[in-house]
Amino acid sequence: MTTNTLKHVAIVAAMHGDEVYGIELYNAILTKHPELADYISLIVGNERAYSERKRYIDTDMNRSFGLAKESHELQEIARLKTTLRTTKPDYILDIHTTRRDSGNFFISGELNASRIAICSLFNFDVCVMKDPVINTSFIGNNSKAISLEYSLKSIDASTTLNFIENTTKLITQAPLANANTNQTIYEVERLISPDEYSSYSPLVNYEIKNEGTALMVPKDESEMDAEYFGFWCKEAA
Numbered sequence: 696m697t698t699n700t701l702k703h704v705a706i707v708a709a710m711h712g713d714e715v716y717g718i719e720l721y722n723a724i725l726t727k728h729p730e731l732a733d734y735i736s737l738i739v740g741n742e743r744a745y746s747e748r749k750r751y752i753d754t755d756m757n758r759s760f761g762l763a764k765e766s767h768e769l770q771e772i773a774r775l776k777t778t779l780r781t782t783k784p785d786y787i788l789d790i791h792t793t794r795r796d797s798g799n800f801f802i803s804g805e806l807n808a809s810r811i812a813i814c815s816l817f818n819f820d821v822c823v824m825k826d827p828v829i830n831t832s833f834i835g836n837n838s839k840a841i842s843l844e845y846s847l848k849s850i851d852a853s854t855t856l857n858f859i860e861n862t863t864k865l866i867t868q869a870p871l872a873n874a875n876t877n878q879t880i881y882e883v884e885r886l887i888s889p890d891e892y893s894s895y896s897p898l899v900n901y902e903i904k905n906e907g908t909a910l911m912v913p914k915d916e917s918e919m920d921a922e923y924f925g926f927w928c929k930e931a932a
């Protein structure tokens with residue numbers, strides 16, 4: 696391979712400090728492909744929350760971009776931005792996990808060439824976030840970034856191998872052909888309200904209601920690892 700065509704991928708892991716799979720993915724890809732070390736960066740999103748294995752210290756970092764209210768997370772955001780300015784990645788994969796049984800999928804801002812290149816490699820559904828919650832999130836403030844939301848119930852050895860294979864293709868730009876016949880692109884119109892969640896109880900992932908297709912829905916209190924009750928999605932036209 697000619698190195699001058701290689702792209703640089705940044706893996707942002709543990710923006711929620713208790714979501715550590717991104718660190719495992721980074722280690723796995725470097726173990727398999729040490730020759731790509733110069734083209735992959737690991738950036739721990741929330742370093743202190745990660746060291747304490749907590750979701751956050753003061754407030755949810757992924758709801759704090761662009762906010763002025765002083766918090767520990769604002770310092771982490773400043774460090775993340777500085778690191779990205781130095782690293783200058785071509786692509787940014789922001790890795791999250793959930794206890795909810797929602798499969799593995801992307802959460803994206805408006806699709807652009809960089810995000811489409813990433814999505815075309817993975818056979819995962821894509822949720823383009825339209826709810827205002829995106830305005831204070833990482834992907835709402837960095838057009839190269841896309842979030843990958845892995846359900847802890849869906850992760851196994853093949854998930855990690857799949858990530859290694861796809862990220863390697865992203866770096867080497869080896870065939871970016873779209874083979875994803877099963878991929879659906881959704882628009883997330885808004886979050887599911889607490890009232891809707893309780894009135895539909897039980898509401899199941901990928902169930903279709905008048906409001907749309909439900910995704911990221913917690914089964915019960917044990918899966919409430921985020922403050923919201925899921926997304927109402929519609930298939931993109």
Ligand SMILES: [Zn+2]
Pocket residue numbers: 710711714790791792
């Ligand atoms: Zn997360």
